[in-house]
Amino acid sequence: MARFQPLTYRTFLSRMVNHVVARTDLSDVAVGGNVHTILSAVARIADKLSFDQVNLQRLWNIDTATGSDLDRRVLDIT
Secondary structure, eight states: OOOOOOOOHHHHHHHHHHHHHHHSSOOOOOTTSHHHHHHHHHHHHHHHHHHHHHHHHHHHOTTTOOHHHHHHHHHHHO
């Protein structure tokens, strides 16, 4: 079964830049350029989604949930 691996902003950005350079004719991905700026914005969103996914896993895992989240998990399994 596949397991979620959270990635960082820098990893997302690096992978996106590599894909753009490898798959298109765009090669000017210098910091401050249009392509880099757009990819940076998308990488920030992906980083936020990855962070949110980690938090959701903590809330839904009976071993890591706390407070009312833990109470709800217990109710789910009883």
